Amino acid sequence: MSLFSKFKWVFSILLIFAIVLATNLVDKGNFDKLKYSIETIYKDRLVAKGLIFELSYLIQEKQIALLKSDSLFYQQQRLGVNDEIKELIAKFEKTELTIDEFEMFEDFRENVKEELELEKQFIDSGFENREQLLDQIYLLHDNLHELSKIQLSEGKRQMSMSQKTMDTIELFTQMEIIFLIVIAIIAQVIVLYKSSAKPNKLE
Incomplete structure (x- = not known):
């Protein structure tokens, strides 16, 4: 085999290796994107959605107690509920927030502080003038509703990204x-060509 032929074979093998390596790297990148999307959907969307649900339940509990003028709630359960709310806020804070989500979450957190202050004033006043506190609780419900809508929107976006990545992987x-298949055909053609090109020793 001539030096040029050897060079062609080495070049062909290196080219095949480079193409296979490149496709593997692309596949790995796509799988990493898919893994990230799935983890994000779980950690930063489903978990956050669950936290919002729990917060909504606790805020509603406060609302019912206020509407019923439930003094027992304020004497025995209020502090425990407030601690749970603070704990859930701390957990929500650890999720990855979008810009819109962060701004709405900051509003919610500030409104919770205001609600706690109004609640204290309401108790100190002997459970008088509940309207301002009730309005603040309604505001918290609105904040949580907006956060819930963001979760849905972001979840759909992540699902769309996952689908695009899966389509790319399939392609x-x-x-x-x-x-x-093309490489196999080319290799077979080369082998058959070499076989037919060999001189017949019987002639």
């Missing part, structure tokens, strides 16, 4: 299969 898989 590259099909391309790799076609590439391997």
Whole structure:
């Protein structure tokens, strides 16, 4: 085999290796994106949605107690409920927040502080003038509703990204299969060509 022929074979093998390596790197990148999207949907959307639900339940509990003028709630349960709300806020804070989500969450957190202050004033006043506190609780419900809408929107966006990544992976898989078939055909043609090119020793 001549030096030029050897060079062609080495170049062909290196080219095949480079193409296979490149497709593997692309596949790995796509799988990493898919993994990130799935983790994000769980950690930063489903978990956050659950926290919002729990916060809504606790805020509603406060609202019912206020509407019923439930003094027992304020004497025995209020501090425990407030501690739970603070704990849930701390957990929500650890999720990855979008810009809109962060701004709404900051509003909610500030409104919770205001609600706690109004609640204290309401108790100190002998459970008089509940309207301002009730308005503040309604505001908290609005904040949580907006946060819930953001979760839905972001969840849909992440699902769309996951679907696009899966489509890309499927496309590259099909391309790799076609590439391997083409390589196999080329290799077979080369082998058959070399066989037919060999001189017949009987002649």
